[in-house]
Amino acid sequence: MSELDLLRLIRSRVPPLGPGIVLGIGDDCAIFRPRGSREDLVFTTDMVLEDVHFRRQTHPGEIVGWRALARGLSDIAAMGAQPRFCLVSLALAPWADDAWVDAFYRGLTRLARMTGTTVAGGDLARAEKLACDVAVCGSVPRGKALRRDGARPGDAIYVSGRLGGAALGLETRSGAAWNKHATPEPRLSLGVFVRERLRATAALDLSDGLSLDLHRLCLASGAGAEIAGRDMPVFAGATIEQALHGGEDYELLFTLRPRAKVPELYEGLRLTRIGVITEGTPGLVLLDGRPLEAGGYDHFRSR
Amino acid sequence: MSELDLLRLIRSRVPPLGPGIVLGIGDDCAIFRPRGSREDLVFTTDMVLEDVHFRRQTHPGEIVGWRALARGLSDIAAMGAQPRFCLVSLALAPWADDAWVDAFYRGLTRLARMTGTTVAGGDLARAEKLACDVAVCGSVPRGKALRRDGARPGDAIYVSGRLGGAALGLETRSGAAWNKHATPEPRLSLGVFVRERLRATAALDLSDGLSLDLHRLCLASGAGAEIAGRDMPVFAGATIEQALHGGEDYELLFTLRPRAKVPELYEGLRLTRIGVITEGTPGLVLLDGRPLEAGGYDHFRSR
Numbered sequence: 001m002s003e004l005d006l007l008r009l010i011r012s013r014v015p016p017l018g019p020g021i022v023l024g025i026g027d028d029c030a031i032f033r034p035r036g037s038r039e040d041l042v043f044t045t046d047m048v049l050e051d052v053h054f055r056r057q058t059h060p061g062e063i064v065g066w067r068a069l070a071r072g073l074s075d076i077a078a079m080g081a082q083p084r085f086c087l088v089s090l091a092l093a094p095w096a097d098d099a100w101v102d103a104f105y106r107g108l109t110r111l112a113r114m115t116g117t118t119v120a121g122g123d124l125a126r127a128e129k130l131a132c133d134v135a136v137c138g139s140v141p142r143g144k145a146l147r148r149d150g151a152r153p154g155d156a157i158y159v160s161g162r163l164g165g166a167a168l169g170l171e172t173r174s175g176a177a178w179n180k181h182a183t184p185e186p187r188l189s190l191g192v193f194v195r196e197r198l199r200a201t202a203a204l205d206l207s208d209g210l211s212l213d214l215h216r217l218c219l220a221s222g223a224g225a226e227i228a229g230r231d232m233p234v235f236a237g238a239t240i241e242q243a244l245h246g247g248e249d250y251e252l253l254f255t256l257r258p259r260a261k262v263p264e265l266y267e268g269l270r271l272t273r274i275g276v277i278t279e280g281t282p283g284l285v286l287l288d289g290r291p292l293e294a295g296g297y298d299h300f301r302s303r
Numbered sequence: 304m305s306e307l308d309l310l311r312l313i314r315s316r317v318p319p320l321g322p323g324i325v326l327g328i329g330d331d332c333a334i335f336r337p338r339g340s341r342e343d344l345v346f347t348t349d350m351v352l353e354d355v356h357f358r359r360q361t362h363p364g365e366i367v368g369w370r371a372l373a374r375g376l377s378d379i380a381a382m383g384a385q386p387r388f389c390l391v392s393l394a395l396a397p398w399a400d401d402a403w404v405d406a407f408y409r410g411l412t413r414l415a416r417m418t419g420t421t422v423a424g425g426d427l428a429r430a431e432k433l434a435c436d437v438a439v440c441g442s443v444p445r446g447k448a449l450r451r452d453g454a455r456p457g458d459a460i461y462v463s464g465r466l467g468g469a470a471l472g473l474e475t476r477s478g479a480a481w482n483k484h485a486t487p488e489p490r491l492s493l494g495v496f497v498r499e500r501l502r503a504t505a506a507l508d509l510s511d512g513l514s515l516d517l518h519r520l521c522l523a524s525g526a527g528a529e530i531a532g533r534d535m536p537v538f539a540g541a542t543i544e545q546a547l548h549g550g551e552d553y554e555l556l557f558t559l560r561p562r563a564k565v566p567e568l569y570e571g572l573r574l575t576r577i578g579v580i581t582e583g584t585p586g587l588v589l590l591d592g593r594p595l596e597a598g599g600y601d602h603f604r605s606r
Contacts, residue, residue: 001401003427009401013408014415014422021388021421030423032388032440034337034344041337041344043423045390045438049430052394085324085335087348089436091355098304098312105316112317118324119317120333120346123436124306127352133392133426133436135348137335 023147026220028075028205029138031145040142042079045135046071050093056130058173061096061103062110063182064132069108071207072136073115073186074250078205080146080195081138082188083115088122093130108134115188146195151202151221151255155277158262160187160251160269163210164238167246177237184250190266194254198262203254209247214285215294217253224280229288233272244287245295326450329523331378331508332441334448343445345382348438349374353396359433361476364399364406365413366485367435372411374510375439376418376489377553381508383449383498384441385491386418391425396433411437418491449498454505454524454558458580461565463490463554463572466513467541470549480540487553493569497557501565506557512550517588518597520556527583532591536575547590548598 001009010025017024022031022040029042048054048068059067069086076083088108092101112119117136151157169181187205194200204217218225234243255277256262262271278286285292304312313328320327325334325343332345351357351371362370372389379386391411395404415422420439454460472484490508497503507520521528537546558580559565565574581589588595 001404006404006427009405010408010422010425013405013412015412017423018387018419018421021423024421024423025425027424030388030390032423034340034442035342037337037340039338043388043390043438043440045392045424045426045436047392047394047426047428047434047436049394049428049434052428052430084321085333085346087333087346087438089348089350091350091352091434101304101309102312102316105313109316109318116321118321118327119313120320120324120327120335121330121348122313122328123348123350124309125350125352125355127355127432127434129431131350131352131394131430131434133348133350135346135390135438137346139337 027148028078033142038142039139040145042076042081042138042140042145043135044072044075045133048132050130056095061100062107065104065107066111066183068132068134069111070184070186070250072134073188074205074207076136076138077186077188077191078146078203078252079138079140080144080191080203081140082192083117083136083138085118085120085137087120087135089133090122091125091127091131093128096130115186144195146200146203148202148204148217149220151217151223151277153223153277153279154258155201155255156258156260156273157225157227157255157275157277158271158273159233159253160190160271162233162235162270163249163251164242164246165235166248167242168235168238177235181248186250187252190252190269193266194252198256198260200254200256203252206249206251206253207247209245209295211244211285211292212294213253215283218285219283222282224278224282224284225275226278226286227275231272231274233270330451331381336445341445342442343448345379345384345441345443345448346438347375347378348436351435353433359398364403365410368407368410369414369486371435371437372414373487373489373553375437376491377508377510379439379441380490380494381449381506381555382441382443383447383494383506384443385495386420386439386441388421388423388440390423390438392436393425394428394430394434396431399433418489447498449503449506451505451507451520452523454520454526454580456526456580456582457561458504458558459561459563459576460528460530460558460578460580461574461576462536462556463493463574465536465538465573466552466554467545467549468538469551470545471538471541480538484551489553490555493555493572496569497555501559501563503557503559506555509552509554509556510550512548512598513556514547514588514595515597516556518586521588522586525585527581527585527587528578529581529589530578534575534577536573
C-alpha cells in the first residue's frame with residue numbers, strides 16, 4: 001500500500017466530521033473552530049523515529065529534539081498560523097541515558113522558546129527503539145487558515161529560501177547544509193506574511209520534497225503545474241535532483257493570484273517564482289515541459 | 304530515572320506557560336482556553352507500543368485500535384470533558400498487512416463513533432515495531448475541568464465499577480475480564496455527572512493501578528488518604544492485589560465533599576466509597592492503617 005492507498009482506507013473508515021471540525025484528514029493541519037471564538041485552531045502531529053527519521057550515531061539528542069518540534073511547526077507555518085502549544089510523546093530506548101534525554105529537551109525547548117510554543121503535556125514510555133511524536137496546536141484568525149486546495153489556474157507558484165540544502169547536509173554532514181538539515185527554521189513569520197499581505201491562495205510546507213509536495217498541492221486543488229528548472233533556487237552545492245526531490249527543507253511552497261506583488265526578500269529570505277498553476281491533469285507537474293515524477297519521500301512506496 | 308525524576312527534568316527545561324494555557328504538564332490533560340470562547344479545551348496524548356502495551360500474538364488489530372483511542376478518552380473523562388476529535392499517529396511494522404491496518408481503524412473508529420470523536424488527522428510511517436500515539440481533544444465549560452489537585456482532607460474517595468478486571472483478563476484471556484482488558488469503556492458520561500452533579504473536588508482515571516493513581520492524586524492535592532480493603536470493589540475472580548495494583552481498568556477515581564450524596568449506581572455502574580482524604584503526609588496512602596506501596600505500572604521504575 002502506498003501512503004495514498006492507506007489514506008484512502010483510513011478515510012473510508014472514519015466517521016463524518018463532528019461539530020467544530022472545519023477540516024479533517026488530508027492537509028498539513030486539521031482545523032477546529034472552538035464555540036464562540038474569533039480564532040480557529042489548527043492541529044498537526046508528526047513522528048520522529050530512530051533509524052527512520054534519525055540515527056543515533058549521526059544525530060545528537062539536541063538535534064532530534066529540535067527536529068521533532070520543527071516538523072509540526074513547519075505545518076503550522078504552512079497554514080499561516082501561529083503556534084500555541086505542543087504535546088510531546090517520547091518512548092525511550094535503552095541507550096538513551098539521562099544526558100541524552102536532557103539534550104533532547106534542551107533542543108526541543110530552545111525551539112519552543114524561540115517560537116512561543118508552550119510544552120503543555122505528553123506521554124512517556126520505554127521501547128526498544130526511540131520513538132517520538134509531537135502534536136502542535138496553532139491559532140489563526142477565524143476562516144483565514146491557508147489550505148492546499150485553493151490554487152487556481154494562472155496562479156503563480158513560489159518557494160521560500162533555497163532547496164536541496166537538507167539533503168546535501170545529510171550527505172556531507174558539514175557546513176551550512178548540515179545546519180539546514182539539523183536545525184531547520186520553521187517559516188512562521190513568513191507564513192503569516194504570505195497569508196495576510198500576499199493573500200496566498202494555497203500553501204504547503206516542503207517536508208517530503210518539492211516534486212511530491214507540489215504534486216499534492218495540485219491534486220488537492222484539482223489543477224496542474226508548470227515549473228522551470230532554470231528558476232529553481234538551488235542551495236549552494238546541492239544538485240537539481242536534491243532541490244526537486246530532497247525533502248526536509250521545511251521551506252514554504254505557496255501560490256498567489258497572477259498579479260500579486262512579491263518582494264524578492266522577506267526578512268532576508270529569498271522568495272522565488274518557480275512556475276504557474278495550469279488547467280492540466282490534476283496533480284500533474286511539468287518541469288520544462290516534461291512530466292516530473294513525484295520522487296520525494298513516501299514511507300509507503302515500495303522501492 | 305523514575306518517571307517522576309524524568310518529569311522533574313522535563314519541567315525544569317520547559318518554558319513558562321504561554322497565553323491561554325491554563326494547566327500544563329502533570330495532570331491527565333492540559334487545559335487550553337481559546338480567546339473569547341465559553342469552553343475550555345483539554346488535551347491528552349497516549350502511546351500504544353508493540354511489546355510494551357500490546358503483543359501482536361495476543362491483541363488483534365481491532366483491539367489495538369480500540370485501546371489506542373480508549374486511553375486518551377479515559378483521560379478526557381477524568382477531566383469531566385466531552386471528546387471532540389483525535390489525531391492518530393501510526394508507525395506500521397512489516398508484519399502489519401492491509402487486513403491488520405483495516406482492523407486497527409475499524410476498532411478505533413468504532414469507539415470514535417460511539418463517543419462522538421472525530422478522527423481529524425494524524426501521521427503515518429513505517430518502523431520495525433508497531434507504534435501508535437493518539438492525541439485527543441475534549442471540551443468542558445470554561446473553568447470547570449476536573450483536576451487531580453483539588454482534594455481536601457475529609458473528602459470522600461470513590462471509584463467507579465470494579466477493579467482488577469483488566470489485569471485478570473490479561474492473565475486468563477477469557478470471559479468478561481478479557482473484554483474489560485480488550486475493549487475498556489471510557490467513563491465519559493460518568494465524568495460529566497461527577498463534575499456537574501456530584502461537584503467532585505478532584506478526579507483521575509485508573510490507568511496505572513489504584514495504588515499509584517491514588518498516590519498521584521494525593522501528591523497533587525498535598526494530602527494523604529486512608530482506604531479500607533473490605534470496601535474495595537474487586538472484579539469477580541480478581542485478587543485484591545490485582546484490584547489495588549493491576550492498572551488499565553480505566554475506571555474513574557474521584558473525591559467528593561464529605562456530605563455529597565452519591566447514588567449506588569450510575570447508568571448501571573457501581574460507585575463505591577473506598578476511603579477518605581486525610582491531613583497525612585502528602586502522597587501517603589494507608590490501606591487498613593498500613594502504608595500502601597504505589598505498586599502500579601511505572602515504565603521508568605527499575606524492577
